[in-house]
Amino acid sequence: MNQRRIFIKNTLIAGAAASFSPSFLMSATRTNKEKLGVALVGLGYYSTDLLAPALQLTEHCELKGIVTGSPEKIPVWQEKYGIQDKNIYNYENFDSIANNEEIDIIYVVLPPSMHMEYTVRAANAGKHVWCEKPMATSVEECTTMINACKSNGVKLAIGYRCQHDPNIQAYMKVAKERPFGKVKMITSAAGYFDGRTDHWKQKKDLGGGAMGDMGVYALQGARLATGEEPISVLAQASSTRPEIYHEVEETMMFQLEFPSGALASCQTSFGIQMNHLHVNYEKGWLKMEPHSSYNGNKGSMSDGTIINFSINSQQAKQMDEDAWSIKNNQNMLVPGEEGLRDIRVVEAIYKSARQNCVVKL
Numbered sequence: 001m002n003q004r005r006i007f008i009k010n011t012l013i014a015g016a017a018a019s020f021s022p023s024f025l026m027s028a029t030r031t032n033k034e035k036l037g038v039a040l041v042g043l044g045y046y047s048t049d050l051l052a053p054a055l056q057l058t059e060h061c062e063l064k065g066i067v068t069g070s071p072e073k074i075p076v077w078q079e080k081y082g083i084q085d086k087n088i089y090n091y092e093n094f095d096s097i098a099n100n101e102e103i104d105i106i107y108v109v110l111p112p113s114m115h116m117e118y119t120v121r122a123a124n125a126g127k128h129v130w131c132e133k134p135m136a137t138s139v140e141e142c143t144t145m146i147n148a149c150k151s152n153g154v155k156l157a158i159g160y161r162c163q164h165d166p167n168i169q170a171y172m173k174v175a176k177e178r179p180f181g182k183v184k185m186i187t188s189a190a191g192y193f194d195g196r197t198d199h200w201k202q203k204k205d206l207g208g209g210a211m212g213d214m215g216v217y218a219l220q221g222a223r224l225a226t227g228e229e230p231i232s233v234l235a236q237a238s239s240t241r242p243e244i245y246h247e248v249e250e251t252m253m254f255q256l257e258f259p260s261g262a263l264a265s266c267q268t269s270f271g272i273q274m275n276h277l278h279v280n281y282e283k284g285w286l287k288m289e290p291h292s293s294y295n296g297n298k299g300s301m302s303d304g305t306i307i308n309f310s311i312n313s314q315q316a317k318q319m320d321e322d323a324w325s326i327k328n329n330q331n332m333l334v335p336g337e338e339g340l341r342d343i344r345v346v347e348a349i350y351k352s353a354r355q356n357c358v359v360k361l
């Protein structure tokens, strides 16, 4: 089935940013624009290779601005996407984006330790916020982000593109309708080999580590396939390249126990390519592989059902659906609260790995 057109569906930074906030709320929350203006903050791999190209395909939003600390990137982006001088910001003058009516949404695509600061500053500037996963590095930061968006009357969505993918929605539906009875056991894995040696993904203070990066996909697999929140975790962190992964884990294995009795065995790694979800129910099974890719996610079920929806661009679909929800004042499909649910479990996983014991949630 072609799903190409499925749209129908603070404190820390309060200082500079707060002074812009209340008078600009209306510009973000009341708009008749056909396409909402998006500004990408952080022009690294994901913005450059995935989000900016996807924003050329969207119907409800468009790339209007950039926020970057690398001046050499500006002419490249201007040439490619026709971004006007007045819609270009750096990290210092970012708060003045509050005065820019062409920008409705700020998409935070920075290392995780910076997500809270830029989400709060964007919210204080009266802009809706999309923030990449992992939402932040602690529950406390997530809560601050949610509160900042609430108090500024703007919406917050987390960039869990997979939840917009009909292939993932297919097993979320199984969790809801239970055609095979209760979930008994899940195996969920997400990882790749990262050959870099000096990147934020290897640095603790920037929010690195496999768990927050790829681990959230394995965790989402287990949470979405059960439709439940884990009640306990047991985790083990390891590194086969300690010369690179000494501040953060290269690999995390974690087990989850759910209220219904369902169990999950999950793995994530920066050293191992893996991408699958297996669910054993009382009376059947479901397998997805790949499970959390940008495209081509597919699977099958024990009753012969094939899951294989094609979508043109997962990121375009995500941003279009989120922009549509903002235009129509609807709830975000993946709100900040969903990002927080994962980080709550991630915190428990780290605690379990550190203390080498089961952590109750």
Ligand code: NAD
Residues within 6 Å of the ligand: 042, 043, 044, 045, 046, 047, 069, 070, 109, 110, 111, 112, 132, 133, 134, 159, 160, 161, 200, 206, 213
């Ligand atoms: P990246 O390293 O390629 O880009 C990070 C950007 O942040 C760069 O432009 C860099 O200049 C900028 N930056 C600003 N201050 C920095 C600092 N102190 N240290 C390092 N970089 C700094 O990273 P990326 O892969 O684009 O990831 C960015 C975010 O997007 C992360 O949260 C990541 O998890 C997320 N991401 C999501 C997906 C997805 O599928 N949803 C895929 C890739 C990345």
